[in-house]
Amino acid sequence: MISVKPLVIIGEGGHSKVVQDIIRVSNEYEIMAILDDKYKSKNLCKETGISRGPVSCAFNFIQSEVNFIIAIGSNQIRKKIASLLKRQNAKFASVIHPSAMISPTAKLGVGIVIMPNAVINSDAEVGNHVIINTASVIEHDNNIADFVHVSPGAILAGDVTVNEGTQVGAGSTIIQGRKVDKWSIVGAGATVISDIPAGVIAVGVPAKIIKEI
Numbered sequence: 233m234i235s236v237k238p239l240v241i242i243g244e245g246g247h248s249k250v251v252q253d254i255i256r257v258s259n260e261y262e263i264m265a266i267l268d269d270k271y272k273s274k275n276l277c278k279e280t281g282i283s284r285g286p287v288s289c290a291f292n293f294i295q296s297e298v299n300f301i302i303a304i305g306s307n308q309i310r311k312k313i314a315s316l317l318k319r320q321n322a323k324f325a326s327v328i329h330p331s332a333m334i335s336p337t338a339k340l341g342v343g344i345v346i347m348p349n350a351v352i353n354s355d356a357e358v359g360n361h362v363i364i365n366t367a368s369v370i371e372h373d374n375n376i377a378d379f380v381h382v383s384p385g386a387i388l389a390g391d392v393t394v395n396e397g398t399q400v401g402a403g404s405t406i407i408q409g410r411k412v413d414k415w416s417i418v419g420a421g422a423t424v425i426s427d428i429p430a431g432v433i434a435v436g437v438p439a440k441i442i443k444e445i
């Protein structure tokens with residue numbers, strides 16, 4: 233018999249919709265509550281057995297068997313909410329689509345979302361609260377730090393390092409051995425052939441810095 237664990241989802245935007253679909257197909261968790269600040273009243277309302285309310289209601293659910301997933305695309309907001317929940321000893325779940333291919337030697341943190349058809353190859357390390365989006369490829373020996381978002385269809389070749397909070401844009405490529413430092417953005421469709429420093433936006437083929445964030 234499969235035991236289904238209780239889960240609270242933080243965020244109810246577009247990214248959360250996809251996360252909810254994965255939860256439904258993977259049959260690992262039962263959604264107890266979806267919390268989003270679009271709900272103003274502190275009174276949790278119940279719809280189809282799932283409670284809804286503002287994010288501050290999360291503290292009502294913190295107990296040993298309840299898991300949390302922060303289903304918010306913004307790396308900054310994910311980090312802020314994760315820090316608040318962690319201080320209260322919340323437990324984080326990872327949500328992984330059954331079609332994702334994950335090497336048995338890959339090391340995964342907590343609170344991760346891995347979308348359909350994503351690949352994480354040998355000895356790659358993926359930090360906490362990372363999003364590995366649809367059909368993206370994390371090759372062998374990558375090091376992906378906390379709060380990174382690898383967007384759909386991005387390809388990270390072997391030995392790539394992506395530091396905290398960086399967004400790797402949809403359909404972009406980072407060639408082997410390169411490093412993108414923290415809180416930067418690699419634009420959609422870019423090809424990174426040299427290291428990218430912290431806090432910049434880089435676009436194009438080959439990727440060039442267009443501004444500081």
Ligand SMILES: CC(C)(COP(=O)(O)OP(=O)(O)OC[C@H]1O[C@@H](n2cnc3c(N)ncnc32)[C@H](O)[C@@H]1OP(=O)(O)O)[C@@H](O)C(=O)NCCC(=O)NCCS
Nearest residue numbers: 365383384400401402417418419420421422433435436442
């Ligand atoms: C790179 C990015 C963050 C830039 O956003 P921005 O700061 O708002 O930049 P702007 O739209 O003002 O564009 C600035 C310049 O960069 C160019 N540019 C923007 N994005 C580009 C891209 N991906 N590739 C090539 N050029 C790009 C614009 O054409 C513009 O050029 P110009 O000054 O010659 O007119 C954004 O365009 C992007 O690619 N985001 C990634 C989106 C994504 O992958 N989302 C996945 C979500 S799941």
